[in-house]
Amino acid sequence: MGESGMLELKHLSFEVPGEEEAKEIIRDVSLVVPDDKLVVVTGPNGGGKSTLAKLIAGIEKPTAGQIFLGGEDITEKSVTERAKLGIGFAFQQPVRFKGIRVIDLLRIAAGKKLSVSDACGYLSAVGMCARDYIKREVNASLSGGELKRIEIATVLARNPLVSVFDEPEAGIDLWSFQNLIEVFEKLRESISGSSILIISHQERILNIADEIVVLKNGTIDKQGPRDEILPSLIGTSAAVEECRRLMPLTKGAENHA
Ligand SMILES: Nc1ncnc2c1ncn2[C@@H]1O[C@H](COP(=O)(O)OP(=O)(O)OP(=O)(O)O)[C@@H](O)[C@H]1O
Numbered sequence: 001m002g003e004s005g006m007l008e009l010k011h012l013s014f015e016v017p018g019e020e021e022a023k024e025i026i027r028d029v030s031l032v033v034p035d036d037k038l039v040v041v042t043g044p045n046g047g048g049k050s051t052l053a054k055l056i057a058g059i060e061k062p063t064a065g066q067i068f069l070g071g072e073d074i075t076e077k078s079v080t081e082r083a084k085l086g087i088g089f090a091f092q093q094p095v096r097f098k099g100i101r102v103i104d105l106l107r108i109a110a111g112k113k114l115s116v117s118d119a120c121g122y123l124s125a126v127g128m129c130a131r132d133y134i135k136r137e138v139n140a141s142l143s144g145g146e147l148k149r150i151e152i153a154t155v156l157a158r159n160p161l162v163s164v165f166d167e168p169e170a171g172i173d174l175w176s177f178q179n180l181i182e183v184f185e186k187l188r189e190s191i192s193g194s195s196i197l198i199i200s201h202q203e204r205i206l207n208i209a210d211e212i213v214v215l216k217n218g219t220i221d222k223q224g225p226r227d228e229i230l231p232s233l234i235g236t237s238a239a240v241e242e243c244r245r246l247m248p249l250t251k252g253a254e255n256h257a
């Protein structure tokens, strides 16, 4: 296995059968997540971001195109094989595991013996008081935000070549969010030979990106260094367009008044 986390998507497409014709959710996406970089994918709801993450993790298989990790073609590899090769994934909606304690989950993720104090370190990193959680079962008794943070901690424990986080901010409170930004910043500094892909709508996460990719209608709408892309997203024309689209409705409503 090459010790490079460079992830490369080449002409990736993903179709699902539709009522009349196949629906293309990802359309000819080519993207490189270089070593040592933090890439943030953003874009409108339904744009295909989570689908792209699932294709990278191997949960879905592309209908066309290829995925390379450190130069190796992993398109046909299973989720488990990809995890072994170094792809770590935190879902937008995490999975609960009945009968497994938080510490077990962290140990499975790390793939090695993990002391309680190491495990606690990962939980503290995501703003959790480890002592209260380490022996808890990863079941429905955990709140959404707790579960989400535990899942992020498992990716940190695994320390993969490519870490993929799908909307890590979802359900996370303001205080823990600040913590999370710091976690990503630290991760970004220490990722020599590996890379991070974060899917996010949050300006503060976009702010720490090396590169930003805007995915819209299943294709890459914009892509480039943060300083190039970010100004075009904030206070954006997209927002203006959206308002224009709504205007006629507002006028109509006035007429009825
Ligand atoms: N298996 C499937 N069958 C049919 N449609 C699907 C399937 N998977 C995803 N879609 C559709 O593809 C589109 C992209 O979904 P996806 O979850 O990737 O969007 P997203 O960019 O992550 O959105 P959000 O910002 O809301 O998380 C959506 O319209 C979704 O309904």
Ligand SMILES: [Mg+2]
Pocket: 049, 050, 051, 092, 166
């Ligand atoms: Mg999504």
